Amino acid sequence: MADVLIIGYGDTLRTDDSIGVEAAKVLAEFYRNDPAVRVITSHQLTPEMAEDLAASRFVLFLDAAVGERPGVIAKTQLRANDQAGSFSHRCSPVALLKAAAQLYGNAPSALSLTMSATSFEMGMALSPEISRRMPDFLTAAKHVVADFTNGRRARPIRLASQSGG
């Protein structure tokens, strides 16, 4: 089983809610020859993914976020003993980590990488602003994966465009 699991999730019919899915698709192609990295795209996180998490050493969750300024990229360390969200109809990353630990004896180290959206209205394409920011989001994701596979602790990613807003 792969060392690194990347899960990109979101509603691809809700404009920027597809940030995670679109990024994961690009990363799936980028890592297609790397047996250490596995990529999943999904409409939502589901309990069935707990086993996939437990079989990995590191998990990177990719998702859209709500924020005052669109395009802000945020990285959050996740731990299985954090306050868990829902684990039924809507499954949170931390709830999945908890389930991986409780059911399969292993909760991998995990990070959430999000980008704040412009719009969550009905739409099948990313907004123009988010489309322009996707390369930065993908760079951030690749840095996170590289940091892990190189055996270093993940450091905060600072991007020039973050300070300008």
Add this chain to the structure above:
Amino acid sequence: MPTLTIDPVTRIEGHSKITIQLGEDGEVQDAHFHVTQLRGFEMFCEGRPFEEMPALMARICGICPVSHLITSAKACDAIMAVTIPETAEKLRRVMNLAQIVQSHALSFFHLSSPDFLLGMDGDPAKRNLAGLVAENPRLARDGIRMRQFGQQIIEWLGGKRVHPGWIVPGGVSEPLTVERRDQILATIPEAITISLRALRWFKPEIEKFREEIRTFANFPTLFLGLAKEDGGLALYKGWIRVIDSTGETVADHINPLLYQEFIGEAVEPWSYLKSTYYKPLGYPDGIYRVGPLARLNLAKRCGTPLADAELAEFRELERHAVLSSFYYHHARLIEMLFAVERIQYLLSDASILSKHVRAHARPNNPEGVGIMEAPRGTLIHHYKVNEEGLITHANLIIATGHNNLAMNRGVLQAARHFVRGERIEEGMLNRVEAVIRAFDPCLSCSTHADGRMALHLELRSPQGSVLDEMWSG
């Protein structure tokens, strides 16, 4: 008249609420199951080419899209006036069976087993899937694996776990490869082991719920579903059969094309979900049930060895038809076992690898009816087309709609038994919700309108009194 409201009903698919009307003496006078969502699929598909319907109709639901996909394709087969290749029929059956496994697994393990394991009066903060994970990790793992089993087969065959493709008018789009067949067969042994383990766990557990068995929609009704000549469990095709609560046949060999002569749809103002009824007995006397409980009451046997052994034991529960809706849970586990065995049987036949998997034709009939057993019960898709094959009319009768009368009556029965006006406890209300969970409704599928939307708007004061109201439709 004081009213208790359970809003939302939890651990089901879709959105609904339950209202319980109490008399001045605190006794339950009436109860209703309100479905609060509206979809409109029958309307917006008008004008679309009929070939699009399977893909469109699959989007009705994220839990049972395969049922709509296949039933829609069957309606399209009828419009084309084709008999699909035998291998295509077997492959459609495999996907349908996989969906039954994952859907029944969701209902039993994820939605209902927290009640069984933690008790109807258990702490609501823990009486959920997370609580199940903490309390019985093995049971939770089994549920996850059975969901994966079904969903993985659907993905291998149709490309996606939710809203797959591959099922098309005339058959399926591609034949099955040897590699894929062997992949699926390799997952069978574990699935059978888990299915049997779930039954071994649940059957003794039922004994703790004697009061619920007596009062969860436990009353005489008709039972409706598909039947076939050899008396086996009919999930993909057959004719409509109706039996009564003594097991006697009321109607048999009903041609699905003539469903409207036997099935009526009634609209109530307090729900977007219509209530179907057996027309010869009128509304509401023509109440009937569909789904796992009905199917096991209708069938003489399942047709696979392990499931048949379980069915024989199930039949001993009552002299004639099994009436308590609590036993839907038990029936669901038997069907899950049957589905796994049946997938193995179908894939073990060499003809499953045939390259002949699709018939082609233009529209040759002005209308077509597709009928099949979805996880929750009998599903009907009825389309009419013009000369160019564009949809002019669509009517869907969804499993959950068939059960609406029984769900409402069941909610009232449970409320009258468990809810006492002078002391309302959470466990009482959870039991009323649990009646609905026993039916495993899919409310996202079942709400539709053929152009008329009955709407009742109430303006209530902070004290609850109605200040004004308006009706439309």
